[in-house]
Amino acid sequence: MTNIQADAFDYVIVGAGAAGSVLANRLSADPTLTVCVLEAGPPDRNPFIHIPAGFIKTLADPSVTWQFKTEPLEMTGGRRISTVQGRTLGGSSSVNGMIYNRGQPGDLDSWAQRGNRGWGYADCLPYYRRTENRIGEAGETRGKNAEGIPVTDMDWSHPVSEAFIQGCLGLGIPRTRDYNSGDQAGVGYYQRTIRNGRRVSAARAFLKPAMKRPNLEVRTNARASRILFEGKRAIGVQYLSAPGAPAREVRARREVVLSAGTVNTARLLQVSGVGPADLLGSLGVPVVHAVRGVGANFRDHYASRFVMRARKGVETLNELSRGLRLGSQIARWAMGKPSILATTPSHVHVFWKSFPELDQPDLQCVFTPGSYAEGKVYILDDYPGVTAGAWQHRPESHGWVRARSANVFEDPEINPNYLSDPMDVRVHLAGMRLLRRMLATPELGKFIEAETLPGPKVQSDDEMLDFAKRNGSTTYHLNGTARMGPETDPGAVVSDRLLVHGMQGLRIADASIMPSMPSANTYATTLMIAEKAADFIKGVEAA
Template identity: 85%
Template sequence: MTSAGAETFDYVIVGSGAAGSVLANRLTADPAVTVCVLEAGPPDRNPFIHIPAGFIKTLSNPAVTWQFKTEAIPMTGGRRISTTQGRTLGGSSSVNGLIYNRGQPTDLDSWAQRGNRGWGYDDCLPYYRRSENRIGPAGKEPGETRGRNADGIPITDMDWINQVSEAFIRGCEGIGIPRAPDYNSGIQAGVGYYQRTIRNGRRISAAVAFLKPAMKRPNLEVRTNARASRILFEGTRATGIAYQAARGAPARQVMARREVILCSGTVNTARLLQVSGVGPADLLGRLGVPVVRDVRGVGSNFRDHYASRFVMRAKKGVETLNELSRGLKLGAQIARWATGRPSILATTPSHVHVFWKSFEGLDQPDLQCVFTPGSYAEGKVYVLDDYPGVTAGAWQHRPESTGWVRARSTDVFEDPEINPNYLSDPMDIRVHLGGMKLLRRMLGTPELGHYLEGETLPGPKVQGDDELLDFAKKNGSTTYHLIGTARMGPETDPTAVVSDRLLVHGLAGLRVVDASIMPSMPSANTYATTLMIAERAADFITGAVA
């Protein structure tokens, strides 16, 4: 039932994260179009959002994040794992690890091969470029990356370099892993420093890059602390959104003349569809929700990258992030940051990337590995060790294990059931073990031997496959790369949720534009591809492409 006097816009966008921010900007470029963005969280005024190292504070802050947890499952040793997502202007782009990573061209080619027209790498490359402002050394673009958009999100190179990171890279080269000049050029394999979404020492979220400029336009309205509780339908056409400021608060409604666009992220998009009557009929029946459309795939195909991390103690006198984050040395780093010089406050959580293979004979890397010249205390969230240390982690590019997201009730203030089914596929176990063994090879090179003295986690006693797998179960964790719960596919596929134009099958006026539509996991962090999806969706909506 639509309440009298509800405000009406051409488009209602649910979520102001990566996709929602891009769409708000692109759609309101036409002054004749009106857009309302609903964001469940507050404005992005928390200062730790804008300091790159502030992620340590924001990830554990429920005021600006969804503090989701997975179900306790055997393959995580019965643990519930925090899989935090952003809940503020900019969404997860305001709290993420700031890494920019497109992945391999074959990721998208496989999407096209599944019947999704126009989603091959060559089709999508212009949309990556549209969202990017690649700022290379001395302000010049490397030749591999020419053609990126000066109005896009700034992508810069690492400027704070630690001697231990340099030794790690040299060691990788010594075991046959080449240095990669630009892993976003279409050639991923190799080792090097990450590109990141930092400019002048500050995080540039999707809200800063796309949403804030658009908010100066009179045809865009952004409402914060507005948690979508239900999609409104007239028959099978989406007509608006009901939302609440807080549990028990009166529901308000905002109507859409043309489309409702869900940009809520992999967990919230699936949950919102389900509580609105779009999803598996048996689940809707248990929730007591009238069926608008029985769409079996809503909430299924959930995937995430599951990582294991090794820690090594550095020798006395070796300077790592652990020492630089305390006392007078931290004060010096803050002063450097305040005066625009390279500083630990303006670095990413992971400094060095390695894209490589879990076993010989593969054509392309099936692993992403990371290295940081710092280490966290075992069992403590984001508390650095009180001795010098380093961390290296590994995860499988394209996990086969799939889980689900299911609403527990129609109350959107109650977290849904999230079951990732990590390592449930035998191939995932094989690749994960290969990644852990590669970590030890990379950490055991002579080049690093000058700086490191011993492995503290998992420790030298953990050697065999069974022991390594047991360690992975008890200590592995999410990388916050959640995808797939409203996956894209042809209507002939009964498990597909949206078409290759991102419209929900069997319904009118309802589109999904976020990481939930990804049919399979990219061989990358998901942020860059989510931005690309939104750029492409904007052209679908405006009619720039058929």
């Protein structure tokens, strides 16, 4: 790639994650525009990024992740929950679980109903299709764009997973042909962003091809420390390579676009003087523009997981990932054959209802033919085991992200207020009881011996809730801290064109703009948001 000598560009994008990668590609496709991308992390050269099973290593590696933690909360038993996010080219798409999940059409229709023009499902569907290269069976709602993210079907399965599915069918839960078609309800195998045995991150699909263009410059190890303003207009970004390093500046002739992720976008706005006035005052940051909603409306999915011991002789992931069996799996992966090295952390999905009267699922459940040791981070049990988890699609509980100081090398305060709403507690408990029903079917019973976590002694609502407090965890689906909404909405941060209210030349395109939690993992919708933002910037609309 030819380096651009000038430190002024038409567009400066902060963050080379899912959204930033899409934006960099689409904007730099116009050779008359110049684009600079600032990424706080390093290039994506770590080999564990590209091996799907390598997420076990990368999630614990601070060289390629932000090792964020929540505040200790009463509803998490006083624990600080790890909310790791990606910090490398591709962002969280380089370290996530590789699940492709759009959610329900009603999620987006509700955004439009809040006054966000052009954000209904029918409006957004062309952008989902444009970001996707569906490999395999694809209906009219799916994308076949060779320049999109490849979405493939699971090619490695386990008899225990199929028994779990059959047990769900026996409970009256239908098998889904395509949960991304717009009809989500049912059970089946996840679709994933893996092709030819390797993770395909947003950086690999969108950013790397664009980096060959002379009008795009990507700067890694460049941590944005402040947005530069002239009055209410964003004119550039200041960034640092390390604590105490000299600050550098890059100017934007047209726009600064924030795609730094739910935590970092909110924090960068705050330390730059855009946010709640009282918070900025406590940080000693001069107020450029008081926006109450910056950092508010923070949401995440909170999951509880059950572990079952498998019967003697059943080889789960716990056994297949050790010794000679692991060697065999590595050999299969190297030869391009289905292998545990090229699977997602969750294998089977169940989208279902906490209460029969509901019209649509309000729960997502997952199943994996493997289990992690209690209290240990990504260490598999020393006995054959399986895991099933559940979380509420659209939690009412919401919290905040707040900078602790103007120093961007100090982690912000992250408070998701998990299970603080009574309805969330009710739905969470219903999800846990649904898990038990799915794990107690005769079909699965041929393979399963006993429940080890939480164990049969945990039965009452109080006991179940206590377990959820002590053992629940994030699903890393952070969103909402720069909520989209009309200017008349005092909590909204950006317009339906993703421009920050009351400012010029400043746009946000990442999961932070989501007005409400989608009934899904957030990755697919973040790609869609970025694709839509690119059209806004270029002044065009999807065909």
